[in-house]
Amino acid sequence: MEWETVIGLEVHAQLKTRSKIFSASPTAYGAAPNTQANVVDAAFPGVLPVLNGEVVRMAARFGLAIGATVHTRSVFARKNYFYPDLPKGYQISQYEHPIVERGRLVITTPAGEKTIGITRAHLEEDAGKSLHEDMDGFTGIDLNRAGTPLLEIVSEPDMRSATEAVAYLKTLHTLVRYLDICDGNMQEGSFRCDANVSVRPFGQARFGTRAELKNINSFRFVERAIDYEVRRQIALLSAGGQVRQETRLYDSARDETRSMRSKEEANDYRYFPDPDLPALVLTEAFLAEVKDAMPELPDAKRRRLGAEYGLSAYDAGVLTASRELAQYYEDAVAAAGVDPKLVANWVTGELAARLNEDGLDITNSRVMAPALAGLLRRIADGTVSGKAAKDVFEAMWAGEGDADAVIAARGLRQISDDFAIEEVVRQVIAANPKQLAQYRSGEEKVFTFFVGQTMKASRGKANPAKVNEILKRLLAP
Amino acid sequence: MRRINVAIGLTALDAKDIEKVAHLARLGLSGPEREAYAQELSRILDLVSQMNAVATDGVEPMTHPDAAGLRLRSDAVADEIDRERLLAVAPQTRDGLYLVPRVIE
Numbered sequence: 001m002e003w004e005t006v007i008g009l010e011v012h013a014q015l016k017t018r019s020k021i022f023s024a025s026p027t028a029y030g031a032a033p034n035t036q037a038n039v040v041d042a043a044f045p046g047v048l049p050v051l052n053g054e055v056v057r058m059a060a061r062f063g064l065a066i067g068a069t070v071h072t073r074s075v076f077a078r079k080n081y082f083y084p085d086l087p088k089g090y091q092i093s094q095y096e097h098p099i100v101e102r103g104r105l106v107i108t109t110p111a112g113e114k115t116i117g118i119t120r121a122h123l124e125e126d127a128g129k130s131l132h133e134d135m136d137g138f139t140g141i142d143l144n145r146a147g148t149p150l151l152e153i154v155s156e157p158d159m160r161s162a163t164e165a166v167a168y169l170k171t172l173h174t175l176v177r178y179l180d181i182c183d184g185n186m187q188e189g190s191f192r193c194d195a196n197v198s199v200r201p202f203g204q205a206r207f208g209t210r211a212e213l214k215n216i217n218s219f220r221f222v223e224r225a226i227d228y229e230v231r232r233q234i235a236l237l238s239a240g241g242q243v244r245q246e247t248r249l250y251d252s253a254r255d256e257t258r259s260m261r262s263k264e265e266a267n268d269y270r271y272f273p274d275p276d277l278p279a280l281v282l283t284e285a286f287l288a289e290v291k292d293a294m295p296e297l298p299d300a301k302r303r304r305l306g307a308e309y310g311l312s313a314y315d316a317g318v319l320t321a322s323r324e325l326a327q328y329y330e331d332a333v334a335a336a337g338v339d340p341k342l343v344a345n346w347v348t349g350e351l352a353a354r355l356n357e358d359g360l361d362i363t364n365s366r367v368m369a370p371a372l373a374g375l376l377r378r379i380a381d382g383t384v385s386g387k388a389a390k391d392v393f394e395a396m397w398a399g400e401g402d403a404d405a406v407i408a409a410r411g412l413r414q415i416s417d418d419f420a421i422e423e424v425v426r427q428v429i430a431a432n433p434k435q436l437a438q439y440r441s442g443e444e445k446v447f448t449f450f451v452g453q454t455m456k457a458s459r460g461k462a463n464p465a466k467v468n469e470i471l472k473r474l475l476a477p
Numbered sequence: 478m479r480r481i482n483v484a485i486g487l488t489a490l491d492a493k494d495i496e497k498v499a500h501l502a503r504l505g506l507s508g509p510e511r512e513a514y515a516q517e518l519s520r521i522l523d524l525v526s527q528m529n530a531v532a533t534d535g536v537e538p539m540t541h542p543d544a545a546g547l548r549l550r551s552d553a554v555a556d557e558i559d560r561e562r563l564l565a566v567a568p569q570t571r572d573g574l575y576l577v578p579r580v581i582e
Binding site: 017018019024025026032033034035036037038039042044050051052053054055056073075080082083084130131132135137138139140141142143268270273275277278279280281 | 501503540541545546547548549550551552553554555557558560563564569571572573574575576577578579580581
């Protein structure tokens with residue numbers, strides 16, 4: 001039987017605020033345990049939550065960016081459950097009246113463009129962290145993360161393959177970083193994903209029973225976890241079995257999903273409106289203000305860069321992968337005043353490779369945009385050859401100074417002086433009478449031999465265009 | 478949990494309902510306590526069913542009496558955390574962590 005996969009994703013994006021959603025504790029990652037949890041986060045009696053205005057602005061920005069309805073009235077609710085890292089005994093979330101509903105995101109896969117619906121996005125607080133290792137039979141509780149603002153983004157079950165799911169996640173990941181509402185750091189848990197996965201026979205309208213996959217913290221694992229789960233469900237159904245609706249944990253070390261037995265008991269969260277927090281009411285003026293402050297979004301930027309600088313769709317896509325990279329590119333183009341294609345080649349080529357090798361982000365590149373522009377100008381005006389420019393770049397990366405300083409110090413200035421090149425060419429021809437005879441008897445491929453010899457004799461510094469021109473003239477019978 | 482339909486007056490809770498609710502609230506109740514709570518909670522549901530009987534078509538649901546809506550604070554960090562003082566009220570702590578009975582198998 002042919003099976004169809006159906007995937008819906010829930011993403012928890014940690015909002016990039018300084019303080020928590022309902023308290024003034026800091027949100028910085030990696031602090032000593034419980035140094036960032038105040039009386040509100042630790043749920044001391046008598047404390048009250050006060051909503052951080054910045055999280056509202058961020059959620060609204062997200063809603064407008066995905067073409068969703070940003071409700072002028074939304075309500076915080078209590079989601080009740082008991083776990084020691086949730087000291088209040090409930091999580092403040094939004095349930096019946098979320099702030100954002102009915103948006104969409106356009107993804108691109110090898111098969112083309114596809115629109116994925118976003119059901120809703122709501123604000124909530126994160127829980128603390130439980131530590132089970134080395135606790136001599138106890139569990140240690142660190143409440144630093146408790147109260148960290150999250151935007152939970154729930155998609156429609158619109159994806160039909162792991163590839164589409166990954167494309168959706170990457171598009172969403174890029175978007176939240178463009179909007180500057182989430183740092184997107186998956187290792188630190190700033191962008192977490194749960195996947196609802198089911199399969200059904202092709203052509204069947206009804207969805208199959210789904211499993212919820214948790215704990216997927218990289219794009220690669222999302223793909224693997226879904227692929228594994230789809231295989232498991234198909235095998236189960238093909239053998240006459242049934243898929244159980246349950247939560248499964250992805251184990252990346254074993255590349256499999258496992259049932260979380262402890263959560264088997266049907267969840268009954270008994271949501272109700274939080275009496276501590278009146279409804280969140282937004283004015284049209286506030287929404288207009290958020291709209292006016294909206295940065296250029298990835299799609300628009302990609303189209304603009306393509307048109308403005310004559311870039312291929314591929315280059316425009318690579319260069320707009322992050323706002324910072326696009327900014328670097330545009331800064332370099334402006335500073336260099338050379339062909340934008342040349343700038344694109346260097347940024348996506350040499351620079352990207354070096355960043356990747358050193359595990360650096362564009363924002364902490366060792367060669368910043370004005371410095372790269374300086375080098376590109378020297379390529380464009382013929383001071384250095386493209387080949388020598390790579391050496392200059394390496395030296396700049398190693399901190400040997402700007403392009404002009406490196407070119408001077410290393411004697412990499414290209415020889416474009418006709419007379420000097422002609423001198424080298426004459427020596428090369430004189431030293432190779434046999435090849436000269438071959439060339440003159442019609443073996444034209446010997447020409448490249450002479451080019452190679454001339455470049456070698458000039459230690460790579462001769463301008464190749466000039467070398468070609470002079471060789472043609474002097475080799476002619 | 479069995480759906481309790483207060484709209485049509487089926488508001489009597491039995492011991493099983495109470496057991497379930499007590500479990501969700503992590504309350505340990507004795508047999509007689511369960512009986513007593515079944516009666517008390519049923520009376521509360523009776524009250525709710527009286528309210529449910531009122532025609533409210535076209536009335537905007539009100540979750541909070543404060544029509545002005547939520548007040549927001551600015552995104553500022555206040556340096557107000559005295560960890561040792563907070564930890565001091567916990568029965569057990571270690572290395573800055575609150576300790577609780579092990580919650581994982």
